[in-house]
Amino acid sequence: MAGNDLNNRIFLTDSDFEELFGPVIARLVKIMNKAAIDVCPPCNGYCCKNINCLFYSEYFSTCPIYDRRPRECRYHFCYEVFTAAPLTKEEKDIMQQPIQELICGDKGEVAKLFFLFPEFPLDEKGLVSIGIRDDVLRIKKEFEGGCLDEQAAFTNLKGLCKG
Numbered sequence: 622m623a624g625n626d627l628n629n630r631i632f633l634t635d636s637d638f639e640e641l642f643g644p645v646i647a648r649l650v651k652i653m654n655k656a657a658i659d660v661c662p663p664c665n666g667y668c669c670k671n672i673n674c675l676f677y678s679e680y681f682s683t684c685p686i687y688d689r690r691p692r693e694c695r696y697h698f699c700y701e702v703f704t705a706a707p708l709t710k711e712e713k714d715i716m717q718q719p720i721q722e723l724i725c726g727d728k729g730e731v732a733k734l735f736f737l738f739p740e741f742p743l744d745e746k747g748l749v750s751i752g753i754r755d756d757v758l759r760i761k762k763e764f765e766g767g768c769l770d771e772q773a774a775f776t777n778l779k780g781l782c783k784g
């Protein structure tokens with residue numbers, strides 16, 4: 622696992638995530654993401670709403686910042702996705718290990734990777750702290766009011782995801 626300035630970045634690309642968490646986790650997460658394609662749509666983002674993500678809108682067809690979403694999202698899969706993913710028991714144990722370490726462990730390397738835990742960086746407080754709350758809410762309002770199409774809303778929201 623890498624230890625550099627990526628540790629403190631909120632918004633990550635796929636390659637940032639792989640650099641941080643290593644190729645094994647990145648490969649397993651890709652398999653989980655494929656399983657999520659079938660499992661998640663009918664649910665319409667229950668977990669995103671439940672964690673109070675301000676980027677979430679029930680009217681978006683998917684996560685508006687999918688390829689910039691933070692580690693907390695990239696590493697979250699509910700029980701339904703976890704059981705649907707074609708992973709061996711050993712692979713599932715590898716996926717769960719960092720979470721168990723984070724909750725029960727010595728708060729070492731894994732705690733550095735999830736440096737905001739248990740805070741979620743994209744809730745109200747998180748977005749206020751990085752100065753983009755009002756812009757996120759404005760763009761969503763424009764989209765939900767019909768002034769902006771989904772693609773433009775996604776582009777504008779992704780444009781805020783720096784750092």
Ligand code: SF4
Pocket residue numbers: 657660661664665666667668669697698699700701702
């Ligand atoms: S991860 Fe689970 S709770 Fe979240 S959207 Fe997918 S099915 Fe729903």
Ligand code: SF4
Pocket residue numbers: 666668669670672674675676677684685686687690691694743
């Ligand atoms: S940023 Fe994360 S919590 Fe927010 S909508 Fe996207 S996947 Fe869901």
